[in-house]
Amino acid sequence: xxxxxxxxxxxxxxxxxxxxxxxxxxxxxxxxxxxxxxxxxxxxxxxxxxxxxxxxxxxxxxxxxxxxxxxxxxxxxxxxxxxxxxxxxxxxxxxxxxxxxxxxxxxxxxxxxxxxxxxxxxxxxxxxxxxxxxxxxxxxxxxxxxxxxxxxxxxxxxxxxxxxxxxx
Numbered sequence: 001x002x003x004x005x006x007x008x009x010x011x012x013x014x015x016x017x018x019x020x021x022x023x024x025x026x027x028x029x030x031x032x033x034x035x036x037x038x039x040x041x042x043x044x045x046x047x048x049x050x051x052x053x054x055x056x057x058x059x060x061x062x063x064x065x066x067x068x069x070x071x072x073x074x075x076x077x078x079x080x081x082x083x084x085x086x087x088x089x090x091x092x093x094x095x096x097x098x099x100x101x102x103x104x105x106x107x108x109x110x111x112x113x114x115x116x117x118x119x120x121x122x123x124x125x126x127x128x129x130x131x132x133x134x135x136x137x138x139x140x141x142x143x144x145x146x147x148x149x150x151x152x153x154x155x156x157x158x159x160x161x162x163x164x165x166x167x168x
Contacts, residue, residue: 016051020138027052027142030161032149044115046147046161059139066129115159119143 019025030046037043048056064080071079076087091097097105123140130136147154147161 013054016054020055021134023134023137025055025138025141027055027145029146029148029153030163032147032154032161033163043162045163047163048161052142055138056142059135059142062135114162117160118158119156 016025028049028051030048030052033045033047034042035045068079074090076082076084076090091105096102119140122143123136126136126139143160144156146156
């Protein structure tokens with residue numbers, strides 16, 4: 001049974017790759033869900049279809065390989081294996097606060113950042129480092145695919161849904 005599932009999985013992935021290469025792959029609109037954020041507010045999440053998650057995983061690997069070398073070692077935001085907890089641990093390990101002349105520690109959160117990402121600007125930034133037009137076309141499809149909320153499709157002219165694997 002496990003062997004048969006692996007065969008179906010491999011066959012489906014091969015078909016997916018063929019559609020992507022032929023330009024016939026189209027991601028599905030993400031399903032919008034809301035989770036509590038605190039203070040009575042809700043955070044919108046986008047839940048992608050399984051096939052789209054597989055494609056996003058591949059896109060993420062390529063983008064990480066291209067852009068990860070550009071980050072400084074002291075950068076912790078939205079990087080694999082890094083986050084605010086690792087940043088705090090690093091400060092504690094280096095004993096920065098106690099041994100260095102530190103006057104301020106800043107924790108910044110850009111309000112509604114993901115909701116306001118400019119698609120055109122983002123694509124221009126990608127084009128500076130990525131020459132593969134098909135790869136860029138797939139990214140643009142994800143940006144423009146839309147959001148399903150309570151059975152209604154909403155077009156996306158800006159922003160990227162939180163919740164998928166592709167985060168910019």
